[in-house]
Amino acid sequence: MAPNQLPRLLDGRMKFRHLVLLDAIARRGTIVGAAAELHVTQPVATRGLRELEDILEVTLFDRGPRGLIPTVYGEAFTEHARAILAQARQAARHVVELAGAERGTAVVGTHLFGSNVLLPRAIAALKAERPNLTVAVRDGTPESLLVELAAGRLDLIVGRLTQISDEEFTRRKLYDEYVVLVVRDDHPLAGAEAVDLATLAGYPWILPGPETALRRELEQLFHSNDVPLPANRVEATSFLTVRQLLRDTDVVAALPRLITEEDPGIVRLPLSLEPIGHSVGLTLPSTRKPTPSACALIDKLVAEAGEVNRRLNPGP
Incomplete structure (x- = not known):
């Protein structure tokens, strides 16, 4: 040329x-x-x-x-x-x-954070008003979902916000949520008054994939406490997989706080991970407007996020 x-x-x-x-x-x-x-x-x-x-x-x-x-x-x-x-x-x-008219499709990508409570409630509220509108949910890692969003195969992403808005994507925070350690309700450590990280490292763990921000934060937690990362571990981000393993085995997992409140078969462990917090929100393409169907879903997500906020931060 x-x-x-x-x-x-x-x-x-x-x-x-x-x-x-x-x-x-x-x-x-x-x-x-x-x-x-x-x-x-x-x-x-x-x-x-x-x-x-x-x-x-x-x-x-x-x-x-x-x-x-x-x-x-x-x-x-x-x-x-x-x-x-x-x-x-x-x-x-x-x-x-x-x-x-009232028909259409909203395609939303999601990962573990935000998919367990916020998204299902928003979809239910939307379908109650517009039963002929289709909502297609796509699971994936944050990185793979961003590729799909950029290519127009997704309208939006619901999940953890790990970056600020840029020229390509706009991110809208909806609420903050802490990560907690959980086990099944009849786990040997369930009901313990205190546990330490070294003890927990002796059990099998479910960890998010190495490409995720939460995985890097958990690795830093083990490193700062001079505890080796558990060798007996499963790497998974699908909540269905994580939930079933929690119910069937002695694994320890780090999950959003709301999950423990929604599932009576899962209990929290008395070890604070409070430094590991995150914001849940929406990621949208900066260069194109949402379709009418996507706008309708976004409105419901914002409304349901208000209720989630009230649950996480109850007033006096």
Whole structure:
């Protein structure tokens, strides 16, 4: 490409399929994985990537030992491609909702914090008023959900806020909640008047994945108390998995305080984790407006968060 010469992206050669393919390759890390996701053959996917690189006149991916690695051009153009795809998806859904009156779909991503109390209550309140509106819930890690939100496959994320708002995402705090240590109600330590971290380390643990902020905070807690991280552990973020393991085994888990109040089979341990606190809230894309269905869900989330706040901080 000549200096100061922009690639001609509007001459009809670049198609939406090129952008969809680029997004899939960036997420999957291989041509094979992207082809499988898009239900095309590997040669078709390879040809599509070559066409896009010819249009842009740059190399978008380098081959690495574990697959394709985005170049600086690939990272930059993937971000723009996802924004374009997100706007297109949003436009299509907006038209459908306008044509369908009370019908529509709100797609919300969630992880452990916020999914156990706030989101179910907001959905129930929304469905009571608009029974024909569909709410699709997607579970995932905070990092994977942000990718889905940027690409327009999610309308919003409900969960822990670990970053401040930036150019790409707007974050709205709804309430603060502490993390507590819990076991099943007939656990050997249930009902103990006092426990220490060294004793707890002798039991199996459920820990969040290493990519999460809570995991890093728990690792720091063990390190600052000179206690090794439990070797006998399961890494899980799905509440259904965590809850069943808590009920069936002697595991110790760190969970949001509200979970212990909602589930009588789970009890808190008398060891404070008060320094480990977090804010629960909404993460929204900064560059596009929510659909009418997403707005309706957001309104219910804000309303239900007020009730959660009153439970967590009762007045005199």
